[in-house]
Amino acid sequence: MTRPPHGAACSGLFEAGVPFYRPDYNVVEHPSDVGFELRASSRARLFADATLVYYDMLVGLDRIVPRLDRVVEVTGLDDGDLMVTLLSECIILTEVEQILFCQARVEEIQPDRLVLRLCGEPVDETRHVFELGIKAVTYHALSVTANADGSWRAHVVFDI
Template structure:
């Protein structure tokens, strides 16, 4: 597992690891969606392109997860696979493969209301890259 859950009284968060920024951002997104829903279905076909910008690494991470959470909350898109084609400290471009939510195929686990800036951390470490993100649930 490339992430750990951070346990807080009213909310929860993730401590995510990656070899490089691209890996880290993909792992953070996967970790978030593992908290949102479980599914048996592996036949996702649908694709969606997105571009995200940010002021720095932490801001880019919040904006990235916030965009994915919007796609889920408003459009019922459960992100299953991510291809990040380019990433810098201030922007990334990605292609998402997703499942459209259906109660027969997915079990919802928890509602994440928002991705917060609270105690946000994204940094390079001795073994690669890591990030801490707190969600409002």
């Protein structure tokens, strides 16, 4: 499908014409559910990309157009708890407000707090086919870790 330039009507997460961004992840099998293994260049990028992985697994990032933005603020005991809480917020936004996002940028990050700006659009059933019913984010086999080279890695399992 043809995508409008990023940031077209959103509040400018990316400049117009920036190539489509896809997080570096792979789907992880679980006997009854599904998860992902994500790699990112920084801690902030890891959290932002984790939200994009959720939407990519849900309907496909390339099917979402950035039209509106939303700021999400979460707190957590540690990075794992921040990850679960952040993705749980995304599930609520999908299920209750029926909004999908395709761009994410961390605005503020602390050890126990995260502010993220997301850009996307309301669910359009003519274009958004839900590939998965992601209902919750688990603490099972959860990990958010820094690598020796400064990059970061996360492992998350969803309840579907």
